[in-house]
Amino acid sequence: MPRYLLIFNRKRSVRFLSHLEEVRALERTLRRSKIPLSYSQGFSPRPIMSFGPPIPVGFSSRVQLMEIKLDKQLTPEEIFFMINPTLPYGYNLSEVKFLNENYPSLGSFPLEISYLLLIEGNGLKLSINSFLSQPYYQVLREGNRKKKEKLFNIRPFVLHLEVINRAEVNDFLKTINISKDPYEITWLMHNQGTVIFFQSLYTTEGSVKITELEKALNVKIIDGERINLTRHR
Amino acid sequence: MNNEGLTPRLLNRVSSPSRYTGGEFNSIKKNWETAPIRMAMIYPDLYEIGMSNSGHLLLYYLINETTPHLIERTYAPYFDLEEILRKEKIPLFSLESRQPLNKFDIIGFSLQYELTFTNVLNILDLGGIPLLQKDRSENDPLIIGGGPVASYPESMAPFFDLFFVGEAEEGLLEILNKITSLKSKQTSRQDILLELTSIEGVYVPSLYEEKYSQEGVSLGLEPVNGCTGIPRIINRRIIKDLECAYFPLKQMVPFKAPVHDRAVVELFRGCYRGCRFCLAGYLYRPVRFRSLPLLQEQSSKIIENTGFDTLGLTSFNSSDYPNLKELILFLKKSYGDKLTLSLPSLGMRASSVELACISDKRRTNLTFAPEAASERLRKVINKNLTEEEIFNTVKETAKQGMDLLKLYFMVGLPTEREEDVQAIVSLVKELHKTANAHRTSKRPFHLNITVSPFIPKPHTPFEREKQLSIKDCYEKIGYLKSQLREPLFTLREHDPLMSFLEGVFGRGGRNLHRVILSAFRKGARFDAWEEHLKINYYQQAFVEEEIDPLSYLEEKEGPLPWGVINCGLSAELLKRERDKAFREEESDASLFTDI
Numbered sequence: 001m002p003r004y005l006l007i008f009n010r011k012r013s014v015r016f017l018s019h020l021e022e023v024r025a026l027e028r029t030l031r032r033s034k035i036p037l038s039y040s041q042g043f044s045p046r047p048i049m050s051f052g053p054p055i056p057v058g059f060s061s062r063v064q065l066m067e068i069k070l071d072k073q074l075t076p077e078e079i080f081f082m083i084n085p086t087l088p089y090g091y092n093l094s095e096v097k098f099l100n101e102n103y104p105s106l107g108s109f110p111l112e113i114s115y116l117l118l119i120e121g122n123g124l125k126l127s128i129n130s131f132l133s134q135p136y137y138q139v140l141r142e143g144n145r146k147k148k149e150k151l152f153n154i155r156p157f158v159l160h161l162e163v164i165n166r167a168e169v170n171d172f173l174k175t176i177n178i179s180k181d182p183y184e185i186t187w188l189m190h191n192q193g194t195v196i197f198f199q200s201l202y203t204t205e206g207s208v209k210i211t212e213l214e215k216a217l218n219v220k221i222i223d224g225e226r227i228n229l230t231r232h233r
Numbered sequence: 234m235n236n237e238g239l240t241p242r243l244l245n246r247v248s249s250p251s252r253y254t255g256g257e258f259n260s261i262k263k264n265w266e267t268a269p270i271r272m273a274m275i276y277p278d279l280y281e282i283g284m285s286n287s288g289h290l291l292l293y294y295l296i297n298e299t300t301p302h303l304i305e306r307t308y309a310p311y312f313d314l315e316e317i318l319r320k321e322k323i324p325l326f327s328l329e330s331r332q333p334l335n336k337f338d339i340i341g342f343s344l345q346y347e348l349t350f351t352n353v354l355n356i357l358d359l360g361g362i363p364l365l366q367k368d369r370s371e372n373d374p375l376i377i378g379g380g381p382v383a384s385y386p387e388s389m390a391p392f393f394d395l396f397f398v399g400e401a402e403e404g405l406l407e408i409l410n411k412i413t414s415l416k417s418k419q420t421s422r423q424d425i426l427l428e429l430t431s432i433e434g435v436y437v438p439s440l441y442e443e444k445y446s447q448e449g450v451s452l453g454l455e456p457v458n459g460c461t462g463i464p465r466i467i468n469r470r471i472i473k474d475l476e477c478a479y480f481p482l483k484q485m486v487p488f489k490a491p492v493h494d495r496a497v498v499e500l501f502r503g504c505y506r507g508c509r510f511c512l513a514g515y516l517y518r519p520v521r522f523r524s525l526p527l528l529q530e531q532s533s534k535i536i537e538n539t540g541f542d543t544l545g546l547t548s549f550n551s552s553d554y555p556n557l558k559e560l561i562l563f564l565k566k567s568y569g570d571k572l573t574l575s576l577p578s579l580g581m582r583a584s585s586v587e588l589a590c591i592s593d594k595r596r597t598n599l600t601f602a603p604e605a606a607s608e609r610l611r612k613v614i615n616k617n618l619t620e621e622e623i624f625n626t627v628k629e630t631a632k633q634g635m636d637l638l639k640l641y642f643m644v645g646l647p648t649e650r651e652e653d654v655q656a657i658v659s660l661v662k663e664l665h666k667t668a669n670a671h672r673t674s675k676r677p678f679h680l681n682i683t684v685s686p687f688i689p690k691p692h693t694p695f696e697r698e699k700q701l702s703i704k705d706c707y708e709k710i711g712y713l714k715s716q717l718r719e720p721l722f723t724l725r726e727h728d729p730l731m732s733f734l735e736g737v738f739g740r741g742g743r744n745l746h747r748v749i750l751s752a753f754r755k756g757a758r759f760d761a762w763e764e765h766l767k768i769n770y771y772q773q774a775f776v777e778e779e780i781d782p783l784s785y786l787e788e789k790e791g792p793l794p795w796g797v798i799n800c801g802l803s804a805e806l807l808k809r810e811r812d813k814a815f816r817e818e819e820s821d822a823s824l825f826t827d828i
């Protein structure tokens with residue numbers, strides 16, 4: 001069965017959706033679009049689809065990933081033009097890729113995820129440097145299903161952390177090959193605070209949550225945007 | 234202020250921002266500047282509750298899709314948002330264009346029941362609108378109430394400019410058009426209200442007052458002195474022909490999951506039955522159907538336009554729809570298991586079980602409402618349901634592989650005796666035995682019982698009956714709980730405190746608005762939510778206002794507060810039905826005729 005990777009933007013009000021709400025909204029979009037989705041077997045067939053890493057409520061994104069299977073082969077362009085008009089306002093499809101049969105499935109390989117974060121207050125360089133200088137940073141995590149809480153080292157999952165001068169955000173984005181988005185950049189203008197570039201590692205063994213980073217740096221994140229997502233080599 | 238810029242900052246601080254963002258697929262944002270009339274449609278509870286009410290959404294689409302006017306939605310803000318709005322002095326806004334409520338020309342409230350009254354006041358207050366009708370000025374919006382409560386609105390009357398009684402599709406269009414033409418002539422607020430009384434179904438409470446005889450006995454509501462041209466009696470409106478009536482085919486696809494997360498079609502309006510305690514059975518007569526071909530066409534379009542995987546086939550007692558099986562088979566044939574059908578209110582009979590099974594193969598439970606356990610009491614309430622049918626239904630449910638049955642009963646029904654309450658225990662135990670003897674599921678059969686106190690409803694044959702005191706409710710429910718215990722049974726109750734408030738405010742007169750206002754000022758919100766209901770606010774309010782709530786539970790004599798409203802059935806018919814109830818006689822409600 002042909003597989004495809006879809007890459008979405010999420011902006012404006014849909015940035016307030018939780019992961020579950022986003023999954024449901026996109027599933028309904030696919031049903032409306034009438035692309036020939038493959039369904040699972042059984043009493044309650046569901047479209048076969050998987051999603052990229054969840055994003056915090058309130059964050060916008062240029063790289064929301066979704067993988068789907070179809071019963072019939074279509075060109076990426078055909079899929080693009082079937083899905084894009086049925087998306088809720090705020091979502092946009094930026095790319096559709098045909099996936100080779102032996103291409104590993106979403107979630108089976110590590111990812112590098114980049115964010116721009118807007119943080120309350122100034123003078124964060126010190127706390128960032130002290131965080132980065134340590135090999136360990138343990139956080140307490142709730143165990144799932146009756147398991148006890150356990151300590152977890154988040155430091156290896158923080159690849160990069162850097163304060164960006166507000167005036168130089170656009171230049172910085174260019175250096176990492178990302179073009180600015182006129183709407184999303186407006187939050188920088190509207191709000192006071194420090195802009196941080198943050199790159200995290202997302203693997204099957206673990207990842208760092210934005211709230212954990214917030215605690216570790218002892219800051220308050222006002223806003224954020226996921227700007228890039230690539231395969232980690 | 235840049236409204237779009239305001240919201241992210243605000244919304245990042247509340248627990249569930251998708252309640253307030255709007256922007257759902259199929260929501261409509263019209264041009265604010267060019268709309269002749271701008272109306273806010275409010276469902277005074279949380280978004281996820283409101284989104285499950287198709288009535289207010291029907292009007293939203295009707296006006297937005299078929300007229301130049303604009304309607305936007307608002308729901309009750311949860312405590313966290315209310316706190317931010319009050320602290321930062323931000324007026325409550327609409328979901329679509331985030332306009333403050335006081336910028337609208339009209340605000341319409343969907344009034345489904347009494348426990349949302351304090352939310353109504355909170356929303357007006359947060360929207361920057363004076364709570365009392367008499368305090369509003371020319372620039373304030375007109376506040377309209379619709380929904381079932383608008384047929385007995387007296388305890389809320391002083392907060393509203395007008396009520397619309399009955400099904401609002403045609404009437405709302407007439408109201409909007411009339412206001413458009415009056416506004417272009419600079420008509421005053423008072424004159425607009427006066428003019429609107431010529432539209433059938435419109436009730437302007439400020440134009441009516443209670444009159445007394447020379448002996449000081451209440452004669453009920455009548456037009457205020459000098460106001461001669463207005464109707465003495467307000468007739469409720471209904472849509473004559475449902476087949477030609479508007480129905481939204483591009484339905485809202487919410488982000489935050491509502492209680493009922495599904496698309497809907499409406500099979501018919503009204504109810505064939507006339508259970509004597511039930512407002513719905515009397516308010517929307519006669520029954521009007523949609524044809525099978527129309528429903529097939531609408532269903533397909535709605536599924537295509539929304540992408541929902543569940544479709545609700547809604548109506549009161551939906552198994553009364555003559556072609557229900559054909560409709561279900563058609564939808565199953567077209568969509569297979571990719572579409573789940575939900576049948577929210579099935580009548581208790583064996584054939585309903587079969588329908589439920591073909592509509593959803595995975596189904597493991599069913600819900601029915603026998604309401605009374607003794608044959609005698611079911612005759613009193615005109616349930617038209619025999620013991621044999623009850624047992625047949627339960628047998629069938631067990632045979633079809635289900636393992637859970639939810640049953641609804643009432644306590645405190647007129648003429649109820651001790652043995653009628655005991656009958657609930659024996660019936661439930663017998664049904665449990667029968668179910669387990671016939672079950673095909675591997676798991677033991679479980680019965681979930683919900684007990685609700687009877688609340689006498691206006692415009693029904695029982696409108697004058699006595700309501701049980703809170704204490705008696707707890708006693709009866711306590712007895713049932715002691716007899717029907719876990720693990721075989723689960724017994725839940727509708728909170729008697731809530732039933733008490735519903736009964737008091739439902740049958741109360743205008744003076745009760747002071748109690749609602751005072752409870753709201755003390756902090757009452759979300760009274761239908763067990764975790765939020767603060768009965769002591771109401772207790773204090775009753776004391777302060779010197780109103781004895783218990784008197785509202787008594788049998789009612791004399792003119793009724795809802796006497797100005799005619800619901801299409803004569804007082805004689807209601808009286809005859811009441812008499813028959815006391816003679817334990819049933820009626821064929823499909824024979825009830827309009828006056």
Ligand code: SF4
Nearest residue numbers: 504506508511514549
């Ligand atoms: S069946 Fe009885 S309780 Fe149900 S809606 Fe009809 S009249 Fe009311």
